[in-house]
Amino acid sequence: MAIAVDWPAQVLAAATVKLATPINALLWQPEIDYPCLVGRIYMDLSNRFRDGRLIRTSQILRLIEEDGWTIAHTFSGSRYLLVQAGGNAFAGLSKLRLTSSEPQGSLH
16 A cells, blocks of 8 residues: 555545545546546555556446535446546536547448
């Protein structure tokens, strides 16, 4: 387990936030890997992952906002508090959107 001093300042700040929604872990710098998120995990209550490990979540079912933070709810039942360096890029979203320019559907 990483010591908290090694954590990014934004993760340290997020760790002190009190929310009504129970959180399983913090996800630092999450990026969309549709339909999942990829990021570095901190404070994993299940103790499956060490602090700072890069993970890919299960499918994101929905995103909710609470007190200016976004919480990702996954297919497996986990709830991740999304933490970023430059503010909340997920604000206003209720679900992930496919952003690929690849065509969807059958090939001709």
